[in-house]
Amino acid sequence: MESMSTSGDELRDLYRELILDHARNPRHFGRLENPSHQAEGINPLCGDKLKIYLDIDSKNTITDACFEGSGCAISVASASLLVETIINFNTGQVAKYFSAIIASLTNTEKQAGIDLGKLKALEGVKEFPTRVKCATLAWHTLNAAIKKQHRTVTTE
Amino acid sequence: MKLADSNENMPDSNRILHHLSDFPALNQKINGHQLVYLDSAASSQPPSCVIDAIAEYERNDHANVHRGVHTLSHRATEVYENSRDKVVSFINAKSRNEIVFTRGTTESINLIAQSFSRSSLKKGDKIIITHLEHHSNIVPWQLVCEQTGAKLEIAAIDETGEVNSQALINMLDDKVKLLAISHVSNALGTINPIEKWISVARDRHIPTLIDGAQAVPHMSVDVQELDCDFYAFSGHKMLGPTGIGILYGKEEHLDKMPPWQGGGDMILEVRFSGTTYNELPYKFEAGTPNISGAVGLGAAISYLQDIGMDRIKTHEKEILAYMTAELKKIDGLRLIGTAKKKASVQSFLLDDIHPHDIGTILDNQGIAIRTGHHCAMPVMEYFNISGTARASLGLYNNKTDIDRLIESIGIAKKIFN
Numbered sequence: 051m052e053s054m055s056t057s058g059d060e061l062r063d064l065y066r067e068l069i070l071d072h073a074r075n076p077r078h079f080g081r082l083e084n085p086s087h088q089a090e091g092i093n094p095l096c097g098d099k100l101k102i103y104l105d106i107d108s109k110n111t112i113t114d115a116c117f118e119g120s121g122c123a124i125s126v127a128s129a130s131l132l133v134e135t136i137i138n139f140n141t142g143q144v145a146k147y148f149s150a151i152i153a154s155l156t157n158t159e160k161q162a163g164i165d166l167g168k169l170k171a172l173e174g175v176k177e178f179p180t181r182v183k184c185a186t187l188a189w190h191t192l193n194a195a196i197k198k199q200h201r202t203v204t205t206e
Numbered sequence: 207m208k209l210a211d212s213n214e215n216m217p218d219s220n221r222i223l224h225h226l227s228d229f230p231a232l233n234q235k236i237n238g239h240q241l242v243y244l245d246s247a248a249s250s251q252p253p254s255c256v257i258d259a260i261a262e263y264e265r266n267d268h269a270n271v272h273r274g275v276h277t278l279s280h281r282a283t284e285v286y287e288n289s290r291d292k293v294v295s296f297i298n299a300k301s302r303n304e305i306v307f308t309r310g311t312t313e314s315i316n317l318i319a320q321s322f323s324r325s326s327l328k329k330g331d332k333i334i335i336t337h338l339e340h341h342s343n344i345v346p347w348q349l350v351c352e353q354t355g356a357k358l359e360i361a362a363i364d365e366t367g368e369v370n371s372q373a374l375i376n377m378l379d380d381k382v383k384l385l386a387i388s389h390v391s392n393a394l395g396t397i398n399p400i401e402k403w404i405s406v407a408r409d410r411h412i413p414t415l416i417d418g419a420q421a422v423p424h425m426s427v428d429v430q431e432l433d434c435d436f437y438a439f440s441g442h443k444m445l446g447p448t449g450i451g452i453l454y455g456k457e458e459h460l461d462k463m464p465p466w467q468g469g470g471d472m473i474l475e476v477r478f479s480g481t482t483y484n485e486l487p488y489k490f491e492a493g494t495p496n497i498s499g500a501v502g503l504g505a506a507i508s509y510l511q512d513i514g515m516d517r518i519k520t521h522e523k524e525i526l527a528y529m530t531a532e533l534k535k536i537d538g539l540r541l542i543g544t545a546k547k548k549a550s551v552q553s554f555l556l557d558d559i560h561p562h563d564i565g566t567i568l569d570n571q572g573i574a575i576r577t578g579h580h581c582a583m584p585v586m587e588y589f590n591i592s593g594t595a596r597a598s599l600g601l602y603n604n605k606t607d608i609d610r611l612i613e614s615i616g617i618a619k620k621i622f623n
Contacts, residue, residue, distance in 0.1 A: 058617065060237075061570050065563075065621050096562050097579050097592040120592060122560035123622075181566055 064174035064181070065123065068131075073123035076130040078116050078137075085116075091191030091203040093183055098125045102133070102191045110141045122184055124175060129188035131169055141196050148189055155185050222513065222521045222601055228253040229602050239572025242607045247392055247420060247551050247598030248576050249442045252506065256446060259505035260498045270494055272471055286497050289504030290487075293452055296507045297437065298428040303457050303486035307495050310451035311419040312342040314438035315386070317453055317490060318415055319346035321466040322436075323384060329355030331383045336374065336398070337363040337588060338391040341581045343417045347386060356383070363588060367394035367543040375406050385414045389421035393582035393596065394543025395526075395551030397421070404434050413459070419443050423600070424522055424549045426515035429454050441499060445600075446506035450499030453490070460486050467492040518601045522550060525599055529608045536615055542594045553580075553594035556615060559622050561595040567621060568595075571614040 082088075085103035092099050098121030105114040115137050117129045136144055150164040157176050175185045183205040194203045226232065231251045234241050243251060263285055269278035271286045293305045308314045323333070333347050337360050347358050361374035378385065385407045390397050404414045415436040421427060423444040429437050436459070441450040455463075465472055465483055469492035474482040483489045510518065530552050533539055542553040556564055565577035578593040579586045586593055597611060 058570060058621075061567060061617075061621060064566070070622065095578060097586075122562040124563070178566055181562070184562065 060174070060177045064178055066171050066174060068168065068171040069123060069127040069174070072127035072130040076117075076126050078130070078133040079118060080116050081118055082114060082116050087195045087198060089191050089195035089199060089203060091187050091194065091205075093121070093125065093187050093205045095205070096122060096125075096184065098122065098184060098187055100125065100129055100187055100191050102129070102188065102195050104192075104195050106141065106196070112136055112139050112141070112144070117188070121187070122181075124172075124181055124184040125187050128172055128185045129191075131172065132188045132192060135167070135169060136192070144192065144196060148193060151189055152186060155182050222517065225253070225513065226602055226604075228255070228509075230254055230257070232602060236572040236574070237570050240610075242573045242603075242610045244597040244599065244603065244607065244611060245574045245576045246423070246600035246603075247443070247580075247596065249448065250423060250445050250600045251602065252445050252447065252502070253509050255509055256502045256505045260447060260502045263498050263501045268498075271497055272488070282497055285504070286495070286500050289500040289507075292504045292507045293454075296427075296511065297422075297452075297454060298430050299454055300430060301457060304454055304460065306453040306455065306460070306487045306490045307500055308438075308451045308453050308490075309449055309496070310440040310442070311417060311438045312346075312451075314436075314451055314453035315342055315415070315417065316346045317466045318384075318386075318436055318438075318455075319350040321463045321490075322413075322455075322459060323347075323350050323356075324353055325464050327351075327354035327356040327383055330381060331356040332359050332379075332381045333357070333384045333386060334359050334361060334374070334377050334382055335386050336361040336369045336388065337584055338367070338369060338394065338396060338398070339386075339388055339582065339584070340392050340417065340419070341583070343386055343388060344584070360584075363585075365589075366545050367391065367396045367585075368545045369396075369398060371399055371402065374403060378407055378410050378412055380410070382410075382412050385412055386417070387414070388417040388419075389427070390418075390424070390549045390551075391543070391582070391585070392420045392551070393580040393585045393594070394545065394553055395420075395548040395598075396543060396545040397547040397549050399547075400434070401432060404432055408433060420550065423510075423518075425519045435459055441503040441506065444503075444506055445509060447499050447502040450496045450503050452503075457486065460490070463490075465489050465492070469493040471495075513601065519549075521601060522599050522603075525603050525605065525608065526550060526552065528605055529597060529599070529611070532608055532612045533615075536612070536619075538619070539615070542589055542591070550600075551596060551598045553596045555591065555594060556618060557622065559618060561593045563622070564595045564615070564618050567618040568611070568614045571610070571617060573611055573614050575611075 082103040086106050087104040090101050100119035103116045115133045172185050175181045190203045229251045267281040269282040271283040290305050294302050351358050362370050407414050413435040416434045418437050418439040422439040435456050437454040442448040472484050472492040538557040540555045561577035576596045
């Protein structure tokens with residue numbers, strides 16, 4: 051099937067400056083000393099590996115977060131943007147963002163009332179179905195960390 | 207099928223390119239660009255004659271094989287067994303009893319592991335493979351070693367992706383009960399000197415199994431000349447359909463081996479007091495086989511034979527040399543796999559761009575390559591990388607395809623500058 055586009059517009063939309071910047075210089079990259087929560091996610095097809103470390107206080111607020119791992123530009127940028135976003139969120143807010151970001155990356159119905167802010171930079175993956183998993187891996191891993199699931203999260 | 211034989215003096219490459227129109231899938235645009243298919247090591251594109259043979263069988267001859275007296279069943283049996291005969295001639299087996307239809311290379315290797323090896327391995331015995339192997343020639347041996355207490359040992363490779371041949375030969379002591387090696391590496395394209403290894407193994411009474419999935423589409427293979435004990439390959443890497451493959455085995459081994467799976471077709475008589483097994487090769491073909499797959503594979507073999515494997519080899523060698531030379535010119539591009547003798551495949555890395563990002567950018571330009579670990583994680587581990595971008599050739603590729611690849615890599619570089 052032939053796509054409508056003959057130019058690299060979708061590519062530029064996927065690899066926006068903000069994405070490339072976060073891929074090259076991921077924020078909050080590293081590990082926490084004694085995290086209250088952590089989880090590992092892998093994308094077995096790509097070999098992307100991600101660990102997310104969280105400190106969640108008694109009021110369910112994420113007071114600190116870090117990630118480490120390796121992967122493609124999309125998965126690293128997504129993890130970097132995620133961690134930057136969720137620090138100081140409570141877990142209820144995270145749940146709302148999780149649904150909103152998954153919806154926005156998979157082209158399903160928009161969640162009303164949530165402005166994804168910088169995370170919107172990831173929307174370019176919509177046009178690249180084989181890459182959606184790269185962008186969502188960090189979010190699934192975050193979810194597993196909050197729920198204290200010990201099994202490694204996979205995108206498969 | 208017709209050969210471009212009007213001009214006998216035409217160079218091989220041009221002759222082969224006359225066949226481009228035989229491949230319907232190649233004639234399409236992807237993301238607005240003419241498709242350039244450089245992923246034949248993962249799966250090759252079938253020519254029209256293969257697609258037509260399958261459709262013809264399904265339209266007119268579909269029935270079960272080796273059962274029933276009606277005409278369709280007879281026809282189905284005939285086309286199925288006719289394909290077996292084509293395989294016999296394609297790899298020069300001694301007899302049709304030596305050709306077992308399987309689902310593919312993976313199943314062929316598992317069959318040997320679970321029948322030939324499991325029934326004879328003891329604690330302390332060894333199986334030797336190389337560091338180059340595809341997961342399908344690693345995991346079946348890990349399983350059978352767990353089951354029997356035997357040990358799996360690995361022959362080392364060097365930074366070019368060649369196996370240390372002398373070290374491998376030194377490993378072949380009297381505890382070794384099987385040497386299981388790839389003919390051509392799927393991740394790096396290295397052609398292994400299997401002739402030499404088989405000959406040493408034979409002298410030391412060690413049976414050999416060759417994973418030929420990446421060799422059979424690119425060169426002529428003669429199992430009698432090689433004198434290996436087993437040779438495994440897949441239909442869909444040699445212009446045929448998926449879900450069909452071959453296990454070649456010397457009759458003396460297949461005869462002694464216990465059946466692997468039980469069911470219909472593999473029996474002579476079933477009684478609750480005991481069952482007698484069918485003769486070769488049916489002893490290893492339990493259940494209704496992939497008949498249309500076998501028909502497609504037979505058509506693919508005829509197609510390859512009509513062109514000639516030597517001609518295909520010459521053509522692909524020329525394109526591979528061109529591709530490697532052009533890739534080398536790109537600043538920041540690192541070739542992974544630089545063995546002296548190679549077939550079809552070139553893996554590479556570009557600057558610090560992740561292979562998946564390269565793959566996406568190339569796909570956007572209509573270029574299909576494979577990215578990732580290529581089911582050969584130990585190879586990636588050796589090079590201390592998570593994966594590569596891999597361009598692999600089929601007989602239908604030409605220099606224009608390579609020019610398009612190189613141009614698109616330039617676009618990837620620009621995006622990530």
